[in-house]
Amino acid sequence: MSVVRAAVAILQRPDGQVLLAERPVGKPWEGWWEFPGGKIEAGETPFHALVRELREELGVEVEKATPWMLRRFDYPDRKVELHFFIVRDWQHEPRSCEGQQLSWQHPTALTVGPMLPANEPILAALSLPSIYAISNAAELGEKAFLNRLQSALDQGLRLLQLREKHLSADGLQRLAEQVLKMTQPYQARVLLNGDVDTARALGFSGVHFSAASLMALSERPQQMLCAASCHDARELAHAQSLALDFVVLSPVLPTLSHPDAPVLGWDGFADLAHESSLPVYALGGMQPEYLEQAWQQGAHGIAMMRGAWG
């Protein structure tokens, strides 16, 4: 079966809404909804195809696009390789140049459909925020940590990993209760770095697997967010085969918590992130001001421990 390579654009407004288009009459899968984009022609890079397709289909000029995910999917009649980009800056208001219907939509609350089958995990991925914070009560002390968590929530933090390996079961339960009570009004999602049963029993939104526990896993738990720590192509491939929700890839830069680990550097990070079909957060030496750079290297966002708490 032939492989169709396509460049696909997530046009994203500052309020998080993304542009969807209905596939026009006469094309395969007419009437289904998709993100704007189209086939990569011979001799074109995915980025050039993206720029051309958005000009042809929407009359917009891409100002800046960052590579996001590479999704492979098998339709009954074809295999597709979709190179997704996030586009936050463009010129001109998108208009329908091919008679297709257009609609701005919140990724978690679509009012149009159905979406092309390949795109199902894409919407869930888009609902993940740019910053993934990792708790550091061990170093800060619980009181100071909870204070900083409160200000981070006020400033927009919506995704957190509770990673406090020094705590006893009772200590963890007490801290978890406080953290979940604080995050709940913000609808922030909290993952436990620990075992699945404890995460469920304490009411976490999900679980974050260490690389070792990821590699021992043969099936992902259902009905909860599942993330994992990865350091190389092998771990990333396993996370993808389990269809986890996202991964963190580290260490990008030298970090105090793992001083002897070999660093990926931004180039090593980009090589792995570009091939990933899961959202990838860059971890290791990150600071909030590195977000833009991380996006350019194919990251969904950045994960931070010390950098998250000011």
Ligand SMILES: Nc1nc2c([nH]c(=O)n2[C@H]2C[C@H](O)[C@@H](COP(=O)(O)OP(=O)(O)OP(=O)(O)O)O2)c(=O)[nH]1
């Ligand atoms: N544009 C786009 N294509 C997608 C998405 N999801 C998905 O599976 N596809 C598939 C459908 C197609 O097989 C392929 C893209 O081809 P296309 O039909 O948009 O190509 P095109 O604009 O160059 O159209 P054409 O003139 O060559 O018919 O990727 C998506 O979200 N957007």
Ligand SMILES: [Mg+2]
């Ligand atoms: Mg198209």
